[in-house]
Amino acid sequence: DTAAIPHPRWRLPVLGDVLGINIRTPLQNSMEIGKTLGPIFERDVLGNRFVFASGADMVAELSDESRFAKHLAPGVASLRELGGDGLFTAYNHEPNWSKAHNLLAPAFTKSAMRSYHRTMLDVAGELTEYWDRRTDGTPVDVSSDMTKLTLETIGRTGFSYSFDSFERSRPHPFVQAMVGALSHSQRTTFVKTSALGRLLTRRADRRNARNLEYLAEVVDEVIRARRGSGDTGPEDLLELMLRAAREDHPDKIDELNIRHQVVTFLVAGHETTSGALSFALYYLSRHPEVLAKARAEVDEVWGQETPEFEQIAKLRYVRRVLDESLRLWPTAPAYGREATVDTTLVGKYPMKVGDWVLVLIPALHRDPVWGDDPEAFDPDNFLPERIRSRPAHVYKPFGTGERACIGRQFAVHEAVLVLGTILRRYDIVGDPDYQLKIAERLTLMPEGFTLQLRCR
Numbered sequence: 037d038t039a040a041i042p043h044p045r046w047r048l049p050v051l052g053d054v055l056g057i058n059i060r061t062p063l064q065n066s067m068e069i070g071k072t073l074g075p076i077f078e079r080d081v082l083g084n085r086f087v088f089a090s091g092a093d094m095v096a097e098l099s100d101e102s103r104f105a106k107h108l109a110p111g112v113a114s115l116r117e118l119g120g121d122g123l124f125t126a127y128n129h130e131p132n133w134s135k136a137h138n139l140l141a142p143a144f145t146k147s148a149m150r151s152y153h154r155t156m157l158d159v160a161g162e163l164t165e166y167w168d169r170r171t172d173g174t175p176v177d178v179s180s181d182m183t184k185l186t187l188e189t190i191g192r193t194g195f196s197y198s199f200d201s202f203e204r205s206r207p208h209p210f211v212q213a214m215v216g217a218l219s220h221s222q223r224t225t226f227v228k229t230s231a232l233g234r235l236l237t238r239r240a241d242r243r244n245a246r247n248l249e250y251l252a253e254v255v256d257e258v259i260r261a262r263r264g265s266g267d268t269g270p271e272d273l274l275e276l277m278l279r280a281a282r283e284d285h286p287d288k289i290d291e292l293n294i295r296h297q298v299v300t301f302l303v304a305g306h307e308t309t310s311g312a313l314s315f316a317l318y319y320l321s322r323h324p325e326v327l328a329k330a331r332a333e334v335d336e337v338w339g340q341e342t343p344e345f346e347q348i349a350k351l352r353y354v355r356r357v358l359d360e361s362l363r364l365w366p367t368a369p370a371y372g373r374e375a376t377v378d379t380t381l382v383g384k385y386p387m388k389v390g391d392w393v394l395v396l397i398p399a400l401h402r403d404p405v406w407g408d409d410p411e412a413f414d415p416d417n418f419l420p421e422r423i424r425s426r427p428a429h430v431y432k433p434f435g436t437g438e439r440a441c442i443g444r445q446f447a448v449h450e451a452v453l454v455l456g457t458i459l460r461r462y463d464i465v466g467d468p469d470y471q472l473k474i475a476e477r478l479t480l481m482p483e484g485f486t487l488q489l490r491c492r
């Protein structure tokens with residue numbers, strides 16, 4: 037038997053389900069609505085229909101690649117202004133997706149990770165140098181500093197380009213332009229399809245155009261810096277793409293697509309990892325027993341030595357802290373899935389080819405399979421025996437299937453390395469009055485979260 041998809045009770049003509057809508061925090065707003073409507077529900081905004089799914093059984097089916105594939109939800113589709121047919125924003129059928137995927141896959145193997153290790157340590161060293169000067173009680177802005185670190189890491193490992201993040205008092209203007217572009221995409225998602233909406237966003241569109249222009253200039257500068265340095269550069273993402281073009285490789289991509297890949301990696305490669313690190317530090321500062329255990333592990337596994345590549349993955353408990361932080365707040369909090377055949381979701385909700393839903397990841401991560409108190413922060417949720425006791429497909433911070441995150445191992449290696457470095461060096465003290473507040477700009481980020489540092 038088929039069932040109707042629930043929707044909010046007060047549905048207005050034309051405007052739809054706009055009562056109680058919050059355009060600054062649409063994700064948290066949808067989680068709130070889901071609490072009463074359940075694991076699948078619909079929101080109609082100005083005639084745009086959004087279906088959100090988060091039930092473990094539903095997401096398991098949506099992960100079946102023989103029936104479903106990635107869908108570019110409106111908030112992501114509007115990012116094509118920035119990323120074009122780059123990896124993240126490419127439609128499944130676009131030839132540049134498989135070309136770039138094949139071309140860049142070697143940059144995400146274990147041996148590639150090994151080659152980034154040194155640079156990741158260097159950047160973590162710059163963070164501690166920067167933080168050492170702030171151990172006098174001045175609180176540090178965690179998200180801002182984690183963003184310096186992750187932007188620097190992807191710039192140098194991927195493109196051998198430094199943003200000089202730790203030499204600046206303010207964030208690199210790339211960050212502000214990117215945040216502007218992401219926020220713009222999010223805010224205009226609901227309104228863009230109506231004429232009235234387009235009128236309302238005209239000024240913001242002009243500001244956005246300036247941000248996009250600036251981001252394109254940075255990308256040009258990154259490529260120019262490489263070209264100026266002679267023909268072959270260091271083995272990095274950019275070199276893989278430029279070399280394929282030079283050598284007329286069957287998977288070579290053209291100049292415009294290379295630029296789309298560069299901006300894609302600069303954005304996707306740092307914003308979400310920065311949020312993940314910030315949430316992890318937030319939870320560590322709130323859970324002294326977890327912090328003590330994590331630090332004891334770092335002291336035992338690393339001692340006072342500079343950690344080797346293999347010693348990062350040995351921080352099993354720190355890894356569980358990261359996994360658990362990404363359970364509660366997956367920093368890329370939703371992804372779209374569309375039916376590739378006529379089908380019925382969990383035997384109840386018919387879907388025609390092209391029909392799509394958004395997987396609401398934080399709600400999936402609070403499904404009853406996660407136990408009686410899914411809001412509680414508990415790294416032991418990721419003990420191997422607990423993982424085995426849960427069904428598959430209930431943990432999706434990196435998406436699913438062929439279009440899942442290519443940078444997952446990169447992000448995990450970087451984040452565990454950095455958390456270990458911080459825990460070993462500092463006592464971290466959060467502001468006891470701070471209430472977790474989450475900013476949304478397609479991604480999630482703790483807002484206004486500070487730490488006081490003391491060298492141990």
Ligand code: HEM
Nearest residue numbers: 123124304305308309312368371434435439441442443447
């Ligand atoms: C795709 C999350 C770090 C590059 C994705 C997707 C998710 C995700 C959910 C799938 C989106 C969809 O289905 O529409 C995350 C999180 C990260 C992270 C939570 C950190 C904690 C990274 C890093 C890089 C990266 C470090 C690059 C170095 C990409 C790219 C794609 C992607 C290129 C598109 C892949 C494709 O469609 O072929 N990521 N990501 N991500 N991510 Fe990540």
